[in-house]
Amino acid sequence: NAGVTQTPKFQVLKTGQSMTLQCAQDMNHNSMYWYRQDPGMGLRLIYYSASEGTTDKGEVPNGYNVSRLNKREFSLRLESAAPSQTSVYFCASRPGLNYNSPLHFGNGTRLTVT
């Protein structure tokens, strides 16, 4: 039982390149989330998917797109990477039923944009 799996673990991009961060969970969770963490900052919500087939913007959605491919998978795409998007990206999931089911996080993707 892997939980939340993120790929790749590390990535270096040049400004203007595109890439997709992959996230999959094997816990049959309904809700999935993408956060970014910058040095000295807390985690900030980029996009989330409350259930399969729905996606919504979070606090910092500009420059990103998401796809909820199926119940297991939620990908984050950078169409034209910028140095400001250098960050550690965390995917998370939860059953989505009530407060007593907290977020489960993956181990992150460390992205550097040069």
Next chain:
Amino acid sequence: DQQVKQNSPSLSVQEGRISILNCDYTNSMFDYFLWYKKYPAEGPTFLISISSIKDKNEDGRFTVFLNKSAKHLSLHIVPSQPGDSAVYFCAATRGGSNYKLTFGKGTLLTVNP
């Protein structure tokens, strides 16, 4: 506008003593609060939570206290162990928000043997 604030970037305590991590919030609509723990190169892991209808929740060595009038919560770890050394994030959410968490910036706890 930082709605969840952890004003101490770091805290150092001796093994066996109490660790107290503090968190303040400004949004009175928040009704559920959580603490997450994060080791380097890993994702945050859930530690303990509290609903706004309670003022205390305890789980083993970890206790969270909530003071709604002061918009303040704290995490007590007793006794502290070296393995507790990590970054601790306070987070908050409100009903109807699809569990969108707002995180503080974190406090690095170091427990010295």
